[in-house]
Amino acid sequence: MGTLIGRPEPPDRFINRMISEHCVVVFAKTHCPYSQMAKDIFKLLQVPIKAIDIDLRSDGDSIQETLKTMTRVRTVTYIGIRRIFYRRSLDTVKPLGFSGETEIG
Numbered sequence: 001m002g003t004l005i006g007r008p009e010p011p012d013r014f015i016n017r018m019i020s021e022h023c024v025v026v027f028a029k030t031h032c033p034y035s036q037m038a039k040d041i042f043k044l045l046q047v048p049i050k051a052i053d054i055d056l057r058s059d060g061d062s063i064q065e066t067l068k069t070m071t072r073v074r075t076v077t078y079i080g081i082r083r084i085f086y087r088r089s090l091d092t093v094k095p096l097g098f099s100g101e102t103e104i105g
Contacts (some may be wrong), residue, residue: 008059011059011062011063011065011066012066012070014059014063015027015063015066015067015070018050018052018080019080019083019085020083021050022049022050022080023048023081023082024042024047024048024049024050024079024080024081024082025049025050025051025052025079025080026038026039026042026049026050026051026052026077026078026079026080027052027054027063027064027067027076027077027078027079027080028051028052028053028054028076028077028078029053029054029055029076029077030053030055030056031055032076032077034076034077035053035076035077038077038079039051054076064076067085070085071085
């Protein structure tokens with residue numbers, strides 16, 4: 001978590017910084033199968049991503065609330081590709097021909 005003079009970085013600033021610094025950002029949860037699916041498809045395509053497992057962060061709830069406000073979607077997975085957010089991981093992976101039924105490994 002970034003800090004500004006000893007204070008935690010506000011979630012909106014953190015999110016905007018991540019999507020500015022990385023071409024593909026996946027805001028995920030470790031227990032979510034859709035989050036894993038999104039990570040797996042980018043790995044399969046050999047696309048480098050910045051994965052942020054918000055459930056492992058102390059400010060994860062604030063990040064998710066901010067993402068909800070930004071995207072109007074309550075649930076993970078949030079995927080930002082070149083500063084455009086996709087509402088759910090399936091919005092991104094289904095057009096690529098990945099149904100979630102294929103094993104990657």
